[in-house]
Amino acid sequence: MTRAIAQIRFIAATLAVAVMLMFAAPVGAQQPVNPTASSVKEEQLLNELKRIQGRGTIPDAKSYVIEQPEGRDWRHFHEVTLRWIGAISIIGILVVLVGFYLMRGMVRLESGRSGRVVVRFNGFERLLHWMTASCFIVLAISGLNVTFGKELLLPYIGPEAFSTWSQWVKYAHNYLSFPFTIGVVIIFLMWLPGNFPNKVDVEWLKEGGGIVGHRHPPAYRFNAGQKMIYWLQILAGGALAVSGYLLMFPFYGTDIADMQTAEMVHGVVAVLFVAIMIAHIYIGTIGMEGAFEGMWDGTVDVNWAREHHSLWLEQEERRGRLAASPPQGAVQAAE
Amino acid sequence: MARMKFLCDADRCIECNACVTACKNEHEVPWGMNRRRVVTINDGKPGERSVSMACMHCTDAPCQAVCPVNCLYTTADGVVLHSKDLCIGCGYCFYACPFGAPQYPKVGNFGSRGKMDKCTYCAGGPEPDGSKEEYEKYGANRLAEGKLPLCAEMCSTKSLLAGDGDIIAQIYKDRVSKRGYGSGAWGWKTAYRETIES
Numbered sequence: 001m002t003r004a005i006a007q008i009r010f011i012a013a014t015l016a017v018a019v020m021l022m023f024a025a026p027v028g029a030q031q032p033v034n035p036t037a038s039s040v041k042e043e044q045l046l047n048e049l050k051r052i053q054g055r056g057t058i059p060d061a062k063s064y065v066i067e068q069p070e071g072r073d074w075r076h077f078h079e080v081t082l083r084w085i086g087a088i089s090i091i092g093i094l095v096v097l098v099g100f101y102l103m104r105g106m107v108r109l110e111s112g113r114s115g116r117v118v119v120r121f122n123g124f125e126r127l128l129h130w131m132t133a134s135c136f137i138v139l140a141i142s143g144l145n146v147t148f149g150k151e152l153l154l155p156y157i158g159p160e161a162f163s164t165w166s167q168w169v170k171y172a173h174n175y176l177s178f179p180f181t182i183g184v185v186i187i188f189l190m191w192l193p194g195n196f197p198n199k200v201d202v203e204w205l206k207e208g209g210g211i212v213g214h215r216h217p218p219a220y221r222f223n224a225g226q227k228m229i230y231w232l233q234i235l236a237g238g239a240l241a242v243s244g245y246l247l248m249f250p251f252y253g254t255d256i257a258d259m260q261t262a263e264m265v266h267g268v269v270a271v272l273f274v275a276i277m278i279a280h281i282y283i284g285t286i287g288m289e290g291a292f293e294g295m296w297d298g299t300v301d302v303n304w305a306r307e308h309h310s311l312w313l314e315q316e317e318r319r320g321r322l323a324a325s326p327p328q329g330a331v332q333a334a335e
Numbered sequence: 336m337a338r339m340k341f342l343c344d345a346d347r348c349i350e351c352n353a354c355v356t357a358c359k360n361e362h363e364v365p366w367g368m369n370r371r372r373v374v375t376i377n378d379g380k381p382g383e384r385s386v387s388m389a390c391m392h393c394t395d396a397p398c399q400a401v402c403p404v405n406c407l408y409t410t411a412d413g414v415v416l417h418s419k420d421l422c423i424g425c426g427y428c429f430y431a432c433p434f435g436a437p438q439y440p441k442v443g444n445f446g447s448r449g450k451m452d453k454c455t456y457c458a459g460g461p462e463p464d465g466s467k468e469e470y471e472k473y474g475a476n477r478l479a480e481g482k483l484p485l486c487a488e489m490c491s492t493k494s495l496l497a498g499d500g501d502i503i504a505q506i507y508k509d510r511v512s513k514r515g516y517g518s519g520a521w522g523w524k525t526a527y528r529e530t531i532e533s
Binding site for chain 2: 041043056066070146150154159250256263
């Protein structure tokens with residue numbers, strides 16, 4: 001009996017081995033299976049893809065990227081490149097403006113004040129300008145704080161105070177972006193009619209806008225310099241808005257590389273924008289006599305208009321927006 | 336002093352997620368946040384590998400460099416920790432981190448991410464070791480008790496190694512030479528600017 005069982009066992013075992021060999025043979029014939037030969041290697045993946053990602057089991061899809069050495073590049077951009085761009089452009093524009101002011105001083109009204117004024121910007125325009133401008137100033141300071149604050153402010157007020165301050169200005173930055181964007185959009189539409197480049201601008205630019213010397217090239221409501229500020233403001237504001245909202249709504253349809261790119265665009269455009277606006281503030285205040293009141297009171301002296309925007313003043317006169325014809329004998333400084 | 340590092344031997348990882356679970360439990364990490372996660376590369380294809388990844392506690396850590404309020408710091412053990420009191424939740428550390436380690440408790444709209452959270456190498460935070468405040472903000476401080484991170488300690492296949500960098504590198508090297516293959520020390524070149532020759 002036991003012998004019979006042993007025989008059956010033997011036959012069964014032989015059959016089992018035969019079956020195994022039968023199935024194993026074709027596989028072995030195709031290729032020897034070595035589970036490690038085809039295994040992914042970290043170094044190879046990094047060299048090929050620059051970023052390693054796979055499949056994860058938690059809902060957070062951005063966690064599926066396990067290695068993105070570009071983070072180091074982004075760090076270099078943020079800590080070194082952006083700071084240089086920012087420092088050079090902002091300090092550079094300040095040096096240029098101080099130098100210019102020392103050489104040229106305030107651009108005076110050459111024909112003096114006539115005592116008569118003409119409306120330059122109505123209440124709505126001024127409201128929009130100052131809403132956007134005040135938002136811009138807060139946005140600029142809070143933005144510069146992120147890049148330069150820990151070097152320029154933290155050592156003086158300490159980590160706790162600096163953290164509290166940074167937290168508040170971060171909220172200010174995020175929330176004031178909305179009125180700022182609205183301002184940029186309305187300014188774009190509001191002043192678009194006067195800002196298309198034309199022939200007069202070519203002449204104006206050829207004469208350097210009369211910045212150097214005492215010539216006053218003719219201009220309509222906006223001269224070529226103002227048109228440049230307008231278009232730069234639209235482009236920079238637009239780029240900042242798009243990149244900023246991407247940053248404010250992180251990983252909504254964007255991945256880590258997109259977020260890094262958005263931050264880089266935001267940072268570079270922002271520091272250049274600040275530099276441009278410093279020049280704009282200069283020319284609108286201490287750079288030129290009689291300019292600031294146009295945006296503050298809404299009116300400018302007729303002589304100012306004649307010197308800087310002669311063609312615009314003629315238009316206004318033709319439209320009868322001046323109470324009476326300008327007094328005869330007013331100095332015709334603008335040829 | 337020891338220079339603490341993590342090493343995931345992907346040829347041993349079986350994607351059991353015990354490290355993830357251990358970490359979440361040990362530190363009571365809230366819903367939606369993971370200090371550690373397991374990701375499978377080439378899932379379902381021959382030679383797929385799973386890697387357990389968390390903060391690698393980089394040498395010259397990028398997160399620490401980009402933090403606008405300097406809330407991150409590196410301890411004498413080479414562990415990168417941060418202060419939740421100083422963090423403003425700007426999210427920059429996540430952009431700089433090569434390993435996706437920083438986590439935020441809120442969705443992130445309107446810049447309200449909340450205080451960043453990440454792997455502390457089971458070493459707590461700036462508060463006194465083992466204090467209640469430290470536990471509430473950063474979880475357990477095992478390192479102060481002389482214990483290594485729990486994820487590595489309870490790894491069933493000893494795939495995830497934690498400890499002094501030189502020692503775990505030697506262990507990995509021995510394994511690779513003995514078994515004859517290795518998919519590499521994942522993240523080491525990026526985190527520590529070095530790799531393990533095998």
